Amino acid sequence: MYHATQSQALHYKRVEMLFAAAMLLFPSVLLGGVAGEDLPLFKAANLGGWLVVEGWMTPSLFDAIPNNDLLDGTQVHIKSVRLNKYICAENGGGSALMANRDIPKTWETFRLWRINATTFNFRVSNKDFVGFSTQGRGVKLVARDDEPGTNGTFNIIRNSDDPLRVRIQASNGLFLQAEAESAVTADYSGNLDQWEDQDPSVFEMHIVKSLQGEYQLTNGYGYDEASKIMMNHWNTYIVEDDFRFMRQNGLNAVRIPVGWWIMYDPMPPQPFVPGSLLALDNAFKWALNNNMKVILDLHAAPGSQNGKHHSGSRDGFIEWGDSKILETVAVIDFLARRYGAHPSLGAIELMNEPLAPGVTLDSLREYYTAGYEAVREYNPTVYVILSNRLGEADSAELLSFAARLKYSVIDVHYYNRYSDYFKGLNGQQNAEYVYKKRSKQLQEITRKKGPLIFVGEWTAALYNDNASMEDYKKFAKAQLDVFGKATFGWAYWSYKCDQNYWSFKWMIENNYMKLG
Ligand SMILES: *[C@@H]1O[C@H](CO)[C@@H](O)[C@H](O)[C@H]1NC(C)=O
Numbered sequence: 001m002y003h004a005t006q007s008q009a010l011h012y013k014r015v016e017m018l019f020a021a022a023m024l025l026f027p028s029v030l031l032g033g034v035a036g037e038d039l040p041l042f043k044a045a046n047l048g049g050w051l052v053v054e055g056w057m058t059p060s061l062f063d064a065i066p067n068n069d070l071l072d073g074t075q076v077h078i079k080s081v082r083l084n085k086y087i088c089a090e091n092g093g094g095s096a097l098m099a100n101r102d103i104p105k106t107w108e109t110f111r112l113w114r115i116n117a118t119t120f121n122f123r124v125s126n127k128d129f130v131g132f133s134t135q136g137r138g139v140k141l142v143a144r145d146d147e148p149g150t151n152g153t154f155n156i157i158r159n160s161d162d163p164l165r166v167r168i169q170a171s172n173g174l175f176l177q178a179e180a181e182s183a184v185t186a187d188y189s190g191n192l193d194q195w196e197d198q199d200p201s202v203f204e205m206h207i208v209k210s211l212q213g214e215y216q217l218t219n220g221y222g223y224d225e226a227s228k229i230m231m232n233h234w235n236t237y238i239v240e241d242d243f244r245f246m247r248q249n250g251l252n253a254v255r256i257p258v259g260w261w262i263m264y265d266p267m268p269p270q271p272f273v274p275g276s277l278l279a280l281d282n283a284f285k286w287a288l289n290n291n292m293k294v295i296l297d298l299h300a301a302p303g304s305q306n307g308k309h310h311s312g313s314r315d316g317f318i319e320w321g322d323s324k325i326l327e328t329v330a331v332i333d334f335l336a337r338r339y340g341a342h343p344s345l346g347a348i349e350l351m352n353e354p355l356a357p358g359v360t361l362d363s364l365r366e367y368y369t370a371g372y373e374a375v376r377e378y379n380p381t382v383y384v385i386l387s388n389r390l391g392e393a394d395s396a397e398l399l400s401f402a403a404r405l406k407y408s409v410i411d412v413h414y415y416n417r418y419s420d421y422f423k424g425l426n427g428q429q430n431a432e433y434v435y436k437k438r439s440k441q442l443q444e445i446t447r448k449k450g451p452l453i454f455v456g457e458w459t460a461a462l463y464n465d466n467a468s469m470e471d472y473k474k475f476a477k478a479q480l481d482v483f484g485k486a487t488f489g490w491a492y493w494s495y496k497c498d499q500n501y502w503s504f505k506w507m508i509e510n511n512y513m514k515l516g
Contacts, residue, residue, distance in 0.1 A: 039452070040383065042346060042489030043515065044253035044295060045246055045504040046457060047283070049494060050238050051276045052257045052299045053230075054310050055212020057497045061233060062212055065220035066117040070156065072219050073211035073315040074112045077104035079204040080178040081165070081197050087184055089143040093126030097141040099178035109208065111315040113148065114219055118155050121148035123315055130154075132170050132186040139172065139186040156205070159195050166205045167192065177201040211316055213309030214259060214300070219271035227273040234279040242495065242505070243290040249508050250515030253292055253346050255456060255491040256283055257299030259312045260327075263334035272312075284344050293346030295385070295491070296335055297456070302327045306355035306390065318358035325367045333374040340378030347383035348375050349411060349456070356391040364389065365401055372405050383488070385409040385454060395445055402451035409488045410445060411456035414438055416475075417463040424464050427471025431478035439482045452488035459493050460513060461501035469512060472501060476513040484516075 049057035062068050078087045086101040086108045101108050106125045113121040113129075122130040124143040131145050131152035145152055150171045159165035168176040170186035177188035177200040188201040195202050218226040246254065258280065261268035265277035287294045300312030303319035320328070332350060339345050350371040354364055372384050386398055388410055395412065402408040416422045416430050425433070446453050460476035483490040497503040500510075507513040 039487055040293075040346070040489060041484075042253040042293065042295065042454070042491070043251050043484075044255050044293075044489065044491035045251055045495035046255045046257065046297075046491050046493045047238055047495050048257055048310075049497065050234070050256070051262070051279060052259045052310055052312065053212075053214040053217050053233070055216070056499070057494065057502070058233070058237070059212075059498055061217060061229060062220070064225075064229075065217070068220060069207060069210065070112060070114065070117075070120070071210060071212065071216035072112060072114045073216065073309075073313065074207055075109050075209040075316075076112065077108055077206045077208055078110065078166075078168075079104075079206070080200070081202045081204055082200050083178055083181060085178075085181055087178070087203075089124035089126075089128070089130070091126075093124040093128035093143045095142060095144065097130065097143060097184040098181060099184055100181035104206075104208075111317075113315060115153060116222075118157070120154055120156060121152050122154065123148075127317060132172070139170070139174070141176065141184040141186060162195065164204045164206065165195055166203050167201050168203065175201045176203070178203075209316075211309045211313065213312060215271060215312055215314045216309070218273055219314075223270065223273060226271065227275070230273050231275050234275055237496065238279075238283070240282075240286040240289065243286040243292060245505065245508075246495070247290045247292055251292070251504075253295055253489070253491070254283070254287065254495070255295040255297050255349070256280065257297045257310070257352065258335070259300035260298065260302045260331045261300075261312070263331045284339060284342050287344040288342075292344065294339070294342075294344050295347045295349060295456075296339065296345070297349040297352055297385075298328070298331060298335070299352040301351050301354075302331075305351055305359050306353050307358070308353070308355075311352075318355060320354070320359060320363075322363050322366070325363065325370060328367060329370045329374050332371045333377070336375045336378040340375070340382065345379070345382055347385050347409065349385035349387060350375075352387050352411075352456075353413065354387060354389050356389040356393040358391075359389060361389070361393075361397060365398075368398075368401070372408070381407055383407050383409050383452070385411050385456070385488075386451070387411040387456070388413075395441065399445060399447060399450050403447070403449060405451070409452040409454050411454045412441075412445065413457040414441075414455055414479075414483070415457070415459065417461075422463040425462070426464060427462065427467060427474035430462060430471075430475040434475070434478040434482050438479075439485070442482065442486055446487055453486045454488035455483040455486045455490040457491060457493040458483060459502050460507060461499065472507075472512045476507065480513070480515065 080099045086104040088101045110122040128143045129145040129148040130143045155169040157167045175188040179200045261272040266274035303324045304311040304313035305320040307316045492504045500506045
């Protein structure tokens with residue numbers, strides 16, 4: 001454990017003041033993020049999927065969860081078999097449920113909150129929860145509650161002969177039924193042995209999207225089982241030998257994604273389980289032993305800054321915003337206090353991949369300012385990394401802001417995928433794209449007296465199922481060449497992964513990639 005002692009903190013304050021005085025005399029020395037000639041040039045791998053779980057990287061961790069296709073955030077469409085219509089939250093929420101839609105879209109999509117393996121809340125597109133109301137005639141379902149109550153808790157009972165077919169039981173003990181298109185009611189008490197097409201309580205539930213992150217895993221297993229599984233994962237997925245391997249193969253740093261709940265260890269709020277902080281302490285030790293740096297990366301921010309599984313999201317909504325800034329700064333303060341004086345600390349990244357337009361530029365700048373100051377309380381010169389927004393955002397939008405913050409860095413993620421453009425391109429075509437387009441993009445954001453630039457995530461995995469070893473080698477080499485010119489350096493996604501081409505370790509061991 002490394003805590004900056006008070007005298008260290010004082011020392012830093014003095015250094016900072018001297019530094020400020022020097023800046024007055026020689027303002028050209030260190031304006032903006034660029035630290036003179038001494039560029040760090042990190043070559044790193046992300047320790048992705050370690051302290052923040054991602055299902056696609058470690059799918060077997062999810063295997064033993066009962067009903068593991070119904071985890072938190074699973075999106076479903078529900079069709080009345082008898083009416084052959086989908087259930088809809090009128091206006092996306094705020095009013096009644098109907099059973100009147102031919103084609104399911106947003107208003108017909110329900111997100112599960114899992115209470116246990118068979119009990120759930122349903123959240124609709126305007127973020128309201130479904131519940132039943134006893135006002136008026138019948139027991140009508142409406143979607144208008146901010147929080148799920150007892151009346152919003154439902155059992156899903158699957159037909160063992162036809163996994164699509166379900167009955168849904170409300171907390172009054174009765175089952176949902178759609179007798180007509182105009183309402184869904186919680187008042188069916190008929191025969192449950194039959195699953196006839198004409199039965200108004202028989203529905204088809206279609207899973208259209210699912211999330212597999214740390215929230216889903218821990219809530220899926222429950223505290224006791226999740227604690228065991230995560231502890232084992234933290235202790236075995238990354239060990240000190242991995243640091244030796246990285247060092248021997250040309251890396252000088254690791255980027256470590258962490259979740260906001262780490263600051264509450266050993267008592268993180270449920271469903272998260274304790275232990276990731278000790279694992280992180282170990283990583284700092286191993287980094288020190290192997291002469292490597294740690295780039296700490298707040299990957300999952302409170303409320304979720306991008307709705308992705310890797311943000312710790314429960315249901316895919318982006319709920320990070322102004323109301324979460326203080327809590328998020330507290331996480332940075334915690335990390336900076338604990339590791340700010342550690343000789344292996346290379347940088348602190350304030351937030352990974354905020355997504356526009358859900359996260360606004362104003363909120364983000366306000367947070368980055370406060371987070372930056374929190375780090376500076378403990379260390380005047382450690383690099384502070386600001387991630388560019390993904391989505392509808394200009395890649396230069398943070399440059400002038402960051403230029404005013406000393407030792408600041410902008411993180412950009414370059415993946416030749418997530419767009420049809422890249423689908424099926426071979427290695428040569430991808431390499432050309434990297435040499436032409438990526439190097440131009442890098443040049444455009446690399447400004448004199450601006451922040452340093454970090455390609456904090458990239459991979460040599462191709463968006464092409466028919467690629468040869470040569471294809472991968474070309475693509476990898478192009479990226480090593482081009483991202484090697486990024487002023488702060490780069491980090492491969494990821495060090496290990498169930499999918500081979502995403503694994504730095506596998507790529508090195510199998511001669512797909514070699515660092516110069
Ligand atoms: C469900 O119950 C809660 C409180 O118990 C209440 O506030 C809410 O309005 C109820 N929901 C509906 C749809 O009536």
